Amino acid sequence: MTTDAPAFERSFRVEGITRVEGEGSLHLVVRGGEVTEARLKIFEAPRYFEQVVVGRHPDQVIDIVARICGICPEAYQMSAAGAFESIFGVQVDPQVRALRRLLYAGEYIESHALHVYLLHAPDFLGYASAIDLAKDHRAVVEQGLALKKVGNDLMAVVGGRSIHPVNVRVGGLYRVPARDELLAMRPRLVAALEQAKATLEFVARFDAPPFEREVRLVSLRHPSEYPLFDGRIVSHDGSIDVGIGEWRSVFHEEHHEGTNALHARTATGETYQLGPSARVTIAAEQLHPIAREALEQTGLAGQIARNPFWSIAARGVELVHYCAEAIDIIDAYERPARPFEPWTPRAGAAGWGSEAPRGICWHHWETDAQGMVTRAQIVPPTSQNQGQIEADLRGFAPGVLDLEHAEATRRLEQLIRSYDPCISCATHFIDLTVDAS
Amino acid sequence: MARASTTPRPRLGVVKLASCDGCQLMLLNLEDELLAIADRIDIVEFPEATTHRSSGPYDVVLVEGAVSTPEQLEQIHEVRREAKLLVTIGACATAGGIQAMRNWRDHDAFRAAVYAHPEYIESLATAQPVADYVKVDAELRGCPINAGQLLELVTALLTGRRPDLPDEAVCAACKRAGRVCVMVSQGIPCLGPVTMTGCGALCPGFDRGCYGCFGPRESANVDSLSRGFVHMGRTPSEAGRLFAGFTGYAEPFRGLITELGGVPGTTPVPRATAAPEGAAGHAAPTPAGSPAQAGGQR
Numbered sequence: 261m262t263t264d265a266p267a268f269e270r271s272f273r274v275e276g277i278t279r280v281e282g283e284g285s286l287h288l289v290v291r292g293g294e295v296t297e298a299r300l301k302i303f304e305a306p307r308y309f310e311q312v313v314v315g316r317h318p319d320q321v322i323d324i325v326a327r328i329c330g331i332c333p334e335a336y337q338m339s340a341a342g343a344f345e346s347i348f349g350v351q352v353d354p355q356v357r358a359l360r361r362l363l364y365a366g367e368y369i370e371s372h373a374l375h376v377y378l379l380h381a382p383d384f385l386g387y388a389s390a391i392d393l394a395k396d397h398r399a400v401v402e403q404g405l406a407l408k409k410v411g412n413d414l415m416a417v418v419g420g421r422s423i424h425p426v427n428v429r430v431g432g433l434y435r436v437p438a439r440d441e442l443l444a445m446r447p448r449l450v451a452a453l454e455q456a457k458a459t460l461e462f463v464a465r466f467d468a469p470p471f472e473r474e475v476r477l478v479s480l481r482h483p484s485e486y487p488l489f490d491g492r493i494v495s496h497d498g499s500i501d502v503g504i505g506e507w508r509s510v511f512h513e514e515h516h517e518g519t520n521a522l523h524a525r526t527a528t529g530e531t532y533q534l535g536p537s538a539r540v541t542i543a544a545e546q547l548h549p550i551a552r553e554a555l556e557q558t559g560l561a562g563q564i565a566r567n568p569f570w571s572i573a574a575r576g577v578e579l580v581h582y583c584a585e586a587i588d589i590i591d592a593y594e595r596p597a598r599p600f601e602p603w604t605p606r607a608g609a610a611g612w613g614s615e616a617p618r619g620i621c622w623h624h625w626e627t628d629a630q631g632m633v634t635r636a637q638i639v640p641p642t643s644q645n646q647g648q649i650e651a652d653l654r655g656f657a658p659g660v661l662d663l664e665h666a667e668a669t670r671r672l673e674q675l676i677r678s679y680d681p682c683i684s685c686a687t688h689f690i691d692l693t694v695d696a697s
Numbered sequence: 698m699a700r701a702s703t704t705p706r707p708r709l710g711v712v713k714l715a716s717c718d719g720c721q722l723m724l725l726n727l728e729d730e731l732l733a734i735a736d737r738i739d740i741v742e743f744p745e746a747t748t749h750r751s752s753g754p755y756d757v758v759l760v761e762g763a764v765s766t767p768e769q770l771e772q773i774h775e776v777r778r779e780a781k782l783l784v785t786i787g788a789c790a791t792a793g794g795i796q797a798m799r800n801w802r803d804h805d806a807f808r809a810a811v812y813a814h815p816e817y818i819e820s821l822a823t824a825q826p827v828a829d830y831v832k833v834d835a836e837l838r839g840c841p842i843n844a845g846q847l848l849e850l851v852t853a854l855l856t857g858r859r860p861d862l863p864d865e866a867v868c869a870a871c872k873r874a875g876r877v878c879v880m881v882s883q884g885i886p887c888l889g890p891v892t893m894t895g896c897g898a899l900c901p902g903f904d905r906g907c908y909g910c911f912g913p914r915e916s917a918n919v920d921s922l923s924r925g926f927v928h929m930g931r932t933p934s935e936a937g938r939l940f941a942g943f944t945g946y947a948e949p950f951r952g953l954i955t956e957l958g959g960v961p962g963t964t965p966v967p968r969a970t971a972a973p974e975g976a977a978g979h980a981a982p983t984p985a986g987s988p989a990q991a992g993g994q995r
Contacts, residue, residue, distance in 0.1 A: 278744045283713065305715035305765040306820050307796040311807045315961020316938070323908060327795050327943065330719020330841060378725060378746060389747030391735045398732065405728040412726055420899050422726065423719040423841040424910075427903050435903040515814045599904075632961075673748075 270661070272669055279379040279389070280681050286672060288657055298653040300646055300676065310636045318344040318625075319429045321633055325623075326424045328638070329682055331374065334367040334419070335616030336623075336638070337428045338489045342612035343625040344430045346505065348603040355596040356432040362442075362589045363418040363425065364488055364614075365582040369411025369452065370422060371617040372536075372575040372582075375680045376459060377404025380572050383674040384466040400462070403455055407579065410452040414445055414586060432600030442590045449590070453583035457554055460576030464558040468569035469671060471656050475648065476530065477538035477565065480504065480615050486546045486581055487539055489614035495532070496542050496565065505611035507622045513639060524644040531647035534619025535679060536574035541565040548588075551581035568652055568678045575680075578617075605631025616641050618680045642681045649679050707855065710742035710755040712776050714762030714769045715796055715824055719841040720787035721745055721761045726844055737855060753779025757854055763789040763796055763824040770821065770830065777831040784850065785827045788840035788943040792912050796824040797946035801960040826946070835860065840910040840943040843895045863894050866914050867907045871898035879906055886926045886939050891917035891950075912944035919953045933965065934958045 272288040283304050289297040309328055313321045318340075325340050326333035338360065345352065352360070377400070378390040387393040394401040412422035417437060419425025427433045478500060482491030493510070494501045500510050511532075513522040526532060541564060544552065555561055555577045563570045564577075607629045613622040619641030626635040656675055660668040711721050725731060725746060741751035742758075758780040764770055777783055785791045793800065799807050800823040808815040827833055837846055846862055853860035863870075867889035871878070879885040879901050887906030889898065893914040900907045913919070919940065926936035937959020940950045945959070958965035 276744055276750065278748045278750070279746065283744075303768075305762075305769060305796075306808070306811065307715055307765070307824075308799055308807045308811055309795075310811050311802070312795060312798045320908075320938070320942070323942070324795055327717050327719075327840065330717040330722045333717075333719075374722075374725065382748075388749050389743075391732070391740065391747060394732050394735070401732065405731060408726075409728040412728075420903050421841075421896070423722060426900050426905065429905075434905045 272657070272665075272672060274669060274673060277673055277676060279382070279677055284681070286653070286676065288653055288672065290657060290661060293658055293661065295654040295657045298650045298657065300649050300653070300681075302643075302646070310638055313633050313636050316633050318627070318631060318633065321625075321636075322428050322430070323424075323426070325638070328640070329616075330423050331371050331682060332367060332616045332618070332621070333424050334364050334415075334428075335614055335621040335641075337425070338364060338614040339612050339621050339623040339638075340625065341428055341430060342489055342504075342614060343610045343623050344627070345603075346610035346612055347608035347625065347627055348430065348606060348631070350431045350601050350603045352432050352601060353596045353598070355594060356436065356599060358589050358593065359418055359433060359436060360428070361485075361488060362586055363415060363427070365586045365589070366411045366414030366416075366418065366422070368578055368582040368617050369456075369586075370408050370415065371411070371680075372579050373404050373408035373411060373459075375617070376463060376572055376575050376579070377401060377408070379680070380575075380674075380677050381463070381466075383670070383677060384463075384468070384572070403458065407452055407455050407459065410445075410448050410583075413448070417441055417445055429600055431603050432598075434599060436596055436599045439593055439595055442593055446587060446590050449583055449587050453550070453580065453587065456576070456579035456583045457550075459579055460554050460558060460573065463572045463576050464560060466572065468563070468567060468572075469656075469659075469674075470567070471569060471652075471659065471675075472563075472566040473652070473655055474566070475568075476500075476526070476532040477541050478532045478534055478620065478644075479538040479542045480613060480620060481542055482546065484546065486548070486585065487543050487615050489612075493613065493620065494542060496538065500526070504613050505624075507611055507613060507620075507639065508624070511639075511644070513643070522639075522643055523646050524639060525647060531651050532644070533568070533648045533679075534641050534644050535571060536578050536617070537564045537568065537571045538619065539615060540574040540577050547577065548581045548584040550584045551577050554580045568675060571678045571680070575617075605629065609635075616682075618642060618682055619645060640682065642679070645679045645681065649676055649681070706737060706739040707756040708741045708751075708754065709738045710751065710753065710758040710776075710780070711740070711745070712742065712758055712760050712772070713745070714760065714773065714790065714827070715765035716762030716787065716789045716794065718745060718761070720790075720837075720839075721759070723786075723842050723844050723847050724759075727848055730848060734851060738851070755780045757782045757784060759784050759786050760790050760827055761786050763793045764821070764827060764830055765796060765824040766820045768819070773827055773830055782834045782854065783827075783831065785833050785836045786847070787842050788838065788910060788912065789824075790827045791836045791838050791947070792944040793824050793826050793946035794840070795943050797826075798941060798960055799824060800946060801955070801963050824946075837862075838893055838911040838944075839895050843897075846895060864914070865894055866890055866917075867892045867894045867896070867898050867901075867911070870894040870896075871901045874898055874902065876901050879904060880925075880929075884929055886929060886931065886936075888922070888939065891919050891922050892944075906939075908942050909940065909944050909950070912947045913950050917949060919949050923953055923957065937965075 325336040415422040477496040480487035624637040893911040937957025941959040
């Protein structure tokens with residue numbers, strides 16, 4: 261099949277992108293070697309969360325927004341809690357705050373292990389799924405599942421369960437664990453740290469498609485912590501640097517036909533990339549020393565910043581980081597006197613963000629004098645990455661046109677998966693359509 | 698392995714409607730059992746986990762999510778045709794889930810409030826449980842479902858027996874766990890007396906009230922419990938709001954919510970004004986979204 265004749269049109273359609281969370285599709289048209297259309301459509305049924313929460317109490321809202329995503333419920337809970345605490349002027353106790361980081365660390369370990377081993381590694385190794393991968397490399401998949409289980413169990417210890425934890429409330433937590441409950445997790449985290457290092461070494465040997473480009477990386481940045489639910493919103497090139505509540509001053513959402521997600525752009529209409537590659541690049545200094553050293557040993561820091569396929573290595577680095585940080589939090593833990601700070605409702609408005617495993621999940625909440633929600637804006641990471649995914653598809657597709665159709669399609673899907681799109685969050689369905697005409 | 702080549706393995710599909718993906722994720726969260734399950738079952742459709750696709754036929758299909766768009770309505774009928782056993786998993790598929798809160802409200806207004814171009818958005822006026830449209834052979838409740846119950850269901854299906862699932866209130870599980878009642882000791886409203894267990898009375902163990910993830914248990918006395926919440930100082934609509942969560946669209950929660958005006962932005966509809974019995978008895982969310990009507994149109 262030739263593709264260079266100027267009049268030749270080739271289109272790639274995938275009507276159900278797999279190994280992503282939710283439902284979406286890709287439609288890509290190449291004419292004369294140039295991509296004339298690249299659309300990642302999100303078909304997920306709209307669920308109207310921003311309306312369902314109106315008139316509700318903030319603590320009930322924290323339970324509701326978890327249901328936007330079964331894989332990253334903490335991202336939604338923490339962003340909402342941060343905004344409400346900003347409105348009501350609540351300072352969370354430092355040990356309670358550390359417990360929130362520990363709960364969120366569990367979510368990173370669970371979500372990244374899931375993505376690296378079950379969703380993304382099969383692409384690099386040429387399998388349809390981790391179940392197929394396990395037929396040839398059972399120990400590899402078992403290591404991924406073991407790591408994932410530690411993340412889930414850590415979430416259960418702090419949050420009650422791994423999917424839709426029940427412990428976060430405005431001002432802190434409902435219950436704080438005894439030190440012994442956390443210590444029971446410690447040996448498992450020590451083992452998980454070694455598995456996380458092995459994971460990074462394993463994925464660093466993968467063969468990533470050569471696709472380097474300049475892109476604007478955006479994440480939170482905090483002077484002394486690896487970015488999670490505090491700090492400023494910054495870009496790696498310094499062009500963006502605003503308070504955590506000021507997302508709207510530099511970004512906006514647009515609604516495009518054919519998608520149930522709102523796309524986000526910078527004020528000047530540009531796309532940007534969120535997620536592990538952005539964080540590892542922007543916050544390299546704040547990585548746990550063990551994770552920083554592991555990253556250095558891979559020699560991939562520059563590639564992670566420029567090649568989206570290497571997000572798998574960035575996830576490996578963060579697996580190491582959060583296993584190491586979780587151990588440190590447990591070692592320093594002293595059970596706080598009370599699980600939450602009381603607060604007084606008031607009318608107000610505030611934005612807040614937290615770093616979901618796939619990038620900044622930004623919220624803006626408004627309350628009335630009784631503290632009830634009057635308005636909500638929820639900007640999930642995937643709808644922010646969607647524009648960059650489409651830009652990357654445009655850039656990457658010309659390089660795969662010499663491959664046979666199924667292989668070219670697979671590469672395009674692999675690129676989309678590099679972003680760990682969580683389409684249930686973005687509204688919620690990925691479907692990649694690649695047909696040759 | 699020799700057995701696998703002679704006896705065909707059961708074909709399992711996992712299908713998603715309007716949902717958060719959390720209940721199907723529970724299958725991947727069976728970390729210790731997943732590979733053993735995959736040895737015995739042919740997972741032919743599970744788009745979250747595998748690139749292999751199949752539109753059926755299935756021996757068992759697990760359906761996550763509420764029926765919420767015109768496409769999903771077509772899809773659920775197709776899936777039903779292709780499946781020997783259809784099992785709904787989770788609060789969205791069994792009770793409509795949190796998106797069913799829109800069933801009490803004006804859908805067009807919701808759509809216009811969230812999206813700049815509501816005309817780009819296709820969705821049904823209501824989000825409904827799967828059983829409102831097609832026959833369901835078994836259900837797993839919960840928001841999310843419980844991993845142990847999922848494993849029990851899969852094992853039972855494999856061995857051809859009935860799954861052994863709990864049939865008691867959260868209260869019973871809570872007492873057995875030796876917990877102090879949060880309602881009696883701390884005055885925290887708790888749905889434990891009227892909610893099916895499955896979580897192991899998780900929330901009372903975290904010093905908070907149950908919020909109904911597993912939905913109403915049989916013969917739940919919601920009127921008595923809501924009056925109790927009012928005695929504890931809640932207004933009737935606040936009492937109704939405690940039920941208006943992930944399983945609020947399931948009866949008898951649904952009728953109570955309607956009567957008390959539990960969904961924000963709605964006003965109470967006294968029971969006397971409604972027809973005498975059953976789901977339709979509580980004026981609530983029927984019009985365009987009446988399951989029977991919508992189902993009948995297909």
